[in-house]
Structures are given as C-alpha cells and as structure tokens.
Amino acid sequence: MGCLGLSLVISGPMRVPLYRTCHTEHIRNPVNLLQTSSLDVRAVTVDFQGLRAIDDVSLRLHGGEILGLIGPNGAGKTTLINVLTGFQEPTRGSVHLGGEDIGAWKPHQRSRRGLVRTFQSVLPFAGLSALENVEASGLSIGLSRAEARADAERILMEMGLGDKLHRAAGTLPFGEERRVGIARAIAMRPRFLLMDEPAAGLNDAECRDLKQIVEGISQSLGCGVLFIEHRMSLVFELCRRIQVLQLGRTLAVGTPDEIRADPKVRTAYLGQEAA
Amino acid sequence: MLANPALRPLQTAAILILVLLGVALMAALAPPAMQRTVVEAMIKLTVVVGLFVFVGNSGVFSFGHVAFMAVGGYMSAVLTLAPARKETLLDLPGFLEALQLPWPVAMIVVVPAVGLIALAVGWPICRLRGIALPMATFAILIITFVVASNWKEVTGGRQALVGLPRYTGLWVAFGGAALAILAAAIYGVTRHSLLLRCSRENEVAAAATGIDVERERLIAFVISAMIVAAGGVLFSHFIGTITANTFYLDLTFVTLTMLVAGGMRSLTGAFVGVALVSIVSELFRTVERGFSVGNVTIAAPPGLQEIALAAILLAILILRPSGLLGDHEVAFTSSSSGSSPAKPEG
Numbered sequence: 001m002g003c004l005g006l007s008l009v010i011s012g013p014m015r016v017p018l019y020r021t022c023h024t025e026h027i028r029n030p031v032n033l034l035q036t037s038s039l040d041v042r043a044v045t046v047d048f049q050g051l052r053a054i055d056d057v058s059l060r061l062h063g064g065e066i067l068g069l070i071g072p073n074g075a076g077k078t079t080l081i082n083v084l085t086g087f088q089e090p091t092r093g094s095v096h097l098g099g100e101d102i103g104a105w106k107p108h109q110r111s112r113r114g115l116v117r118t119f120q121s122v123l124p125f126a127g128l129s130a131l132e133n134v135e136a137s138g139l140s141i142g143l144s145r146a147e148a149r150a151d152a153e154r155i156l157m158e159m160g161l162g163d164k165l166h167r168a169a170g171t172l173p174f175g176e177e178r179r180v181g182i183a184r185a186i187a188m189r190p191r192f193l194l195m196d197e198p199a200a201g202l203n204d205a206e207c208r209d210l211k212q213i214v215e216g217i218s219q220s221l222g223c224g225v226l227f228i229e230h231r232m233s234l235v236f237e238l239c240r241r242i243q244v245l246q247l248g249r250t251l252a253v254g255t256p257d258e259i260r261a262d263p264k265v266r267t268a269y270l271g272q273e274a275a
Numbered sequence: 276m277l278a279n280p281a282l283r284p285l286q287t288a289a290i291l292i293l294v295l296l297g298v299a300l301m302a303a304l305a306p307p308a309m310q311r312t313v314v315e316a317m318i319k320l321t322v323v324v325g326l327f328v329f330v331g332n333s334g335v336f337s338f339g340h341v342a343f344m345a346v347g348g349y350m351s352a353v354l355t356l357a358p359a360r361k362e363t364l365l366d367l368p369g370f371l372e373a374l375q376l377p378w379p380v381a382m383i384v385v386v387p388a389v390g391l392i393a394l395a396v397g398w399p400i401c402r403l404r405g406i407a408l409p410m411a412t413f414a415i416l417i418i419t420f421v422v423a424s425n426w427k428e429v430t431g432g433r434q435a436l437v438g439l440p441r442y443t444g445l446w447v448a449f450g451g452a453a454l455a456i457l458a459a460a461i462y463g464v465t466r467h468s469l470l471l472r473c474s475r476e477n478e479v480a481a482a483a484t485g486i487d488v489e490r491e492r493l494i495a496f497v498i499s500a501m502i503v504a505a506g507g508v509l510f511s512h513f514i515g516t517i518t519a520n521t522f523y524l525d526l527t528f529v530t531l532t533m534l535v536a537g538g539m540r541s542l543t544g545a546f547v548g549v550a551l552v553s554i555v556s557e558l559f560r561t562v563e564r565g566f567s568v569g570n571v572t573i574a575a576p577p578g579l580q581e582i583a584l585a586a587i588l589l590a591i592l593i594l595r596p597s598g599l600l601g602d603h604e605v606a607f608t609s610s611s612s613g614s615s616p617a618k619p620e621g
Binding site: 125126129148166 | 280281466469470472473475476477479480481482483484485486487488540602
C-alpha cells in the first residue's frame with residue numbers, strides 16, 4: 001500500500017515545507033501559532049430535546065499530542081466533535097482555541113483557523129476527482145490554484161494515490177476513499193485534527209498505515225490529534241493520553257496503562273479486551 | 276496548457292462555440308422562419324447557460340432566474356424605447372423619459388445593474404438551507420411578476436410594452452450565446468467554481484473543508500443572474516413586445532426543462548438540452564399548426580407542445596435523472612474522472 005512514501009516524508013523533517021506557501025492566519029503569524037497551541041473544551045453540555053447527549057464534559061488537547069477519545073456507541077464522542085467544529089451549538093459550556101472563545105465562529109472559519117475534522121463516513125466530494133477533493137482544501141485556506149493543485153498532488157502521491165488523482169472520489173474503494181478524506185484534512189494544514197473513527201472499515205494492513213499517517217501528522221505538522229476509535233489496540237498504541245466518555249460524561253482520563261487498569265472503564269467499555 | 280484538467284472548461288467552451296458558429300452559418304442560409312427558431316434557441320441558450328452557472332455548480336434548483344430576465348428586459352426597454360413612445364405607454368420621471376440609449380450601451384448598463392440587484396436579493400436567500408432556498412427563488416419570480424404586472428408607470432402594468440427596437444438578429448444572438456458560454460467556462464476554471472461544486476457534493480464536508488458555502492453560492496448567483504439578464508435583454512429586443520407574462524411560468528418551465536434534459540451539471544448538457552427541447556418544440560409547434568398529407572390536413576390540439584415537453588422531462592427524470600449527459604463535458608482530451616454516482620456510505 002502506498003503509505004511508504006508518506007511515512008518516509010513525514011517521519012523525518014518535511015522534505016517539502018508545507019507551510020511555506022500557506023496563507024492561513026495561524027500559520028502566517030507565529031504569535032498566533034503559539035496561541036493556538038491548545039484546544040480547550042470547558043464544561044460543555046448538549047441537550048437534544050430532553051435527551052442529554054453530553055453532560056459537563058471538559059477536555060484539553062495540546063499541539064503535537066494524540067489524545068484518544070473512547071467510549072461505547074452513544075457516549076457523545078461524535079457530538080463532541082460536532083461541538084468543537086461548530087456543527088453543533090452547545091447548550092452550555094464553551095470551546096477555546098489558544099485561549100480564545102470560538103463559540104461565534106462558523107464551521108468553515110474554524111477549519112480555516114486550523115481546527116479540522118475527518119468524518120466517520122468520509123463524506124467525499126463523490127463526483128469530483130481525488131485531486132479536486134484535496135485541492136479544495138488548499139484553495140479554502142488561501143493558496144493559489146497552482147499552489148493548491150501542486151500540494152494536493154504531492155499529498156495524494158505521498159498517500160499512495162498517485163495513480164488515482166483523476167478518479168472520481170466516489171468510485172474509489174473504501175480504504176482509498178478514507179485516505180482521500182485524510183489527505184483533504186492534511187491539505188488544510190491542521191493545528192488540531194479531529195478524527196472520527198478513521199479505522200472503521202479498514203483491514204489490519206490499512207490500520208498499520210493509518211497509524212503511521214497519524215503519527216506522521218502529529219510529529220511533522222506539530223498537530224494535536226483527537227483520535228476517536230473503537231479499535232482499542234490502535235488507540236493504546238497511538239495515544240499517550242486517553243479520555244473515556246460514557247453516557248455523555250467523562251468516565252476517566254489517563255495514560256493507556258491507567259485506562260486499561262481502571263475498573264470502571266473495564267466494566268463500562270473495555271470488558272475483556274484490556275486484559 | 277489546455278491539457279491541464281483545471282482548464283478543461285475552456286476547451287469545452289471553444290468546441291461549443293465552434294458548433295454554435297456552424298449552426299449560425301447554416302441558419303444564415305435558411306428561410307426566415309427557421310432563422311427565427313434558431314435565434315430564439317440561441318437566446319434561450321444564453322439563459323440556460325446562465326442558469327447552469329448557479330444550478331449546475333451549486334446543485335441548488337432555482338425557479339426564480341427568469342425574474343432576472345424580466346428585470347433585464349424591462350430595464351433595457353426603458354433605456355432604449357423612443358421618448359415619444361415612453362410618454363404614451365409609461366409615466367417615467369422626466370430624465371428617464373427623455374433618455375434613449377443605443378442598445379449596446381443599454382446592455383452594458385443593464386447587466387451590472389441586475390448584478391447589483393441579484394447581490395441584494397441573493398445575500399439573504401443564499402443563507403437558506405435545504406428546500407427553503409429553491410422556494411425563496413420561486414418567491415422572487417412571483418414578486419417580480421406581481422410588480423411587473425402592476426407597476427404601470429415603469430412596466431406598463433398588464434398592458435404590453437410595444438415597439439422595442441428589434442435588434443436581436445442571428446449574429447447578435449450568436450454573440451450573446453457565445454459570450455455566455457465563455458463566461459460560464461471562465462467561471463468554471465476559477466477557484467470559486469471548484470469550491471461551489473464541493474458544496475454541491477456535500478455541504479457539511481464543504482464547510483468542514485473551510486468553504487464558505489453561502490459566499491460561494493452568492494458569487495455564482497450574481498454571475499448567473501447577470502448572464503440571464505443579458506438573455507432577457509436579447510429576448511425583449513427579439514420579440515419587440517413584452518408583458519409580465521412573457522417572463523413567468525412558461526419560460527421558467529421551458530428553461531429548466533432544457534437544463535435538466537441535457538444534464539444540469541454540465542455546460543455541454545445545457546447546450547444539448549437547449550438543442551433537444553428547441554427541436555422537439557418546433558416539431559410539435561408544426562404539428563399544432565397542422566400539415567397536409569395529400570388531401571388530408573392533420574392538426575394536433577393546442578398545448579401538445581407543452582405536453583410533449585413535460586413528457587420528455589418526466590421520461591428523463593425517471594430514466595436518466597442526471598440528464599442525457601450527466602456531468603460529461605465535450606473536450607479535446609479525454610477525462611478519466613468522468614461521471615460517477617456516489618456509492619452508498621458504509
């Protein structure tokens with residue numbers, strides 16, 4: 001699989017200075033870059049017509065960190081990502097990027113400022129080519145057409161999709177479609193990347209490649225990653241810190257070893273898997 | 276340079292304009308009745324191409340663009356009618372009554388003016404989501420119709436505005452359609468077109484990709500309205516007489532049928548749709564008028580043309596919902612991406 005190229009590039013210093021031509025404010029302005037080095041969720045509650053999906057959840061993600069967010073279905077993980085990215089307004093609480101309350105920012109403004117997400121079901125721009133899917137990210141952060149296209153080509157080639165540049169994204173196999181989704185996020189130059197079950201539907205080999213990609217994004221881009229996943233082996237390998245949600249509340253926060261050993265987490269979610 | 280897939284819309288435009296030139300040259304040798312049919316089709320092509328810029332790229336249906344035809348047509352009428360005729364038909368302020376501009380100047384004034392109106396109208400409605408946006412465009416059509424029907428001082432109300440200079444001949448219509456195609460192609464190579472097409476594919480993913488969907492829709496809406504307004508100006512000066520009914524449901528239905536029949540996601544589709552619907556309309560119009568076979572005259576009941584168009588629209592919607600061409604474009608070089616239905620998520 002084509003992740004070899006990407007891992008070579010992103011495991012060392014970036015061969016291509018991805019930030020060189022970027023026009024986003026958080027990248028042009030180094031002060032802002034420092035200021036956006038943490039993403040804070042402060043006591044967020046979300047109610048859906050009487051149903052409490054998230055109940056007083058707080059979370060902090062630092063630049064360069066990979067934070068696992070786990071929990072059973074219905075725990076509120078995706079809702080929390082929706083709150084962070086502006087697709088869901090919280091009933092109470094706030095979200096802060098580099099100390100600034102971003103509650104009034106629209107979703108596109110948050111992603112342009114480096115708060116980028118991927119979707120559980122990828123949501124590719126199905127009728128557009130893989131190249132156009134990724135090029136759009138570069139354009140939306142202010143690159144010229146030529147710069148955005150060149151970057152998109154480079155990222156897709158590094159993702160092993162060099163021979164699929166002009167294929168409609170909706171016709172790609174699921175694993176490749178998912179890589180297009182990740183490439184789209186990388187092309188946004190994320191400061192914080194929120195990945196919603198990126199390993200869903202992938203086989204073991206693809207999961208290994210995904211692990212390399214996520215590590216590479218975190219190390220080379222200095223990007224904080226919020227990693228939602230049900231495949232525990234992947235979460236325990238990738239994350240130094242894990243937060244567990246259950247029924248919309250934070251059940252535990254800790255290192256992988258602490259989470260594995262936590263009896264509440266074992267009972268509520270991990271079961272025998274942690275043993 | 277044109278091998279660059281991003282510049283493919285310009286290839287498409289070049290081919291379509293060449294084909295259109297061929298049609299115009301043939302029409303120049305045809306009888307006047309046939310020539311009028313071709314001119315009318317070319318004007319409708321201008322309108323449908325304008326409609327395509329918004330509908331094709333955004334995926335949002337608009338039932339209201341014919342309103343911009345009306346505004347363009349009436350504005351041009353006011354600017355080009357002879358002062359004596361305006362005195363008889365309208366009740367305009369003195370300076371407008373005295374003003375009579377040459378048609379190219381009127382066109383240059385009208386198109387940007389309609390662009391400004393579209394900006395003001397589009398600003399709130401492009402923020403709407405789901406079915407609310409197409410419904411809002413329909414509301415624009417109704418409001419424009421009601422205003423045009425009742426604003427006697429400016430539009431003549433329900434009375435026809437007659438005596439417009441009839442300058443839209445074959446080559447003016449060709450020029451209008453060619454410029455519309457070129458404008459749509461130039462928009463197609465801009466970043467705005469790609470970003471809007473992303474929102475067409477998935478609005479949520481587009482916002483998550485940093486795309487300001489409302490802004491991109493508004494840009495396309497304004498450009499689209501300006502092209503449609505140019506079509507309205509040409510149409511008014513082709514028929515020489517306009518009423519509020521000229522720019523209402525019939526024309527909305529015909530232009531949308533043209534766009535959907537050919538494939539609303541493709542400039543070539545817009546072209547093919549106009550050609551198909553124009554030919555079918557002309558055929559059934561001939562049948563309605565009646566024709567003789569030996570001693571027998573066969574004439575179909577009036578309205579057959581509309582029924583035939585509706586049947587074609589239904590057949591295409593059922594059998595080929597993406598239109599005859601889907602999102603395929605004619606080009607010198609082949610595209611490997613092509614049209615592709617989205618596969619089910621999972």
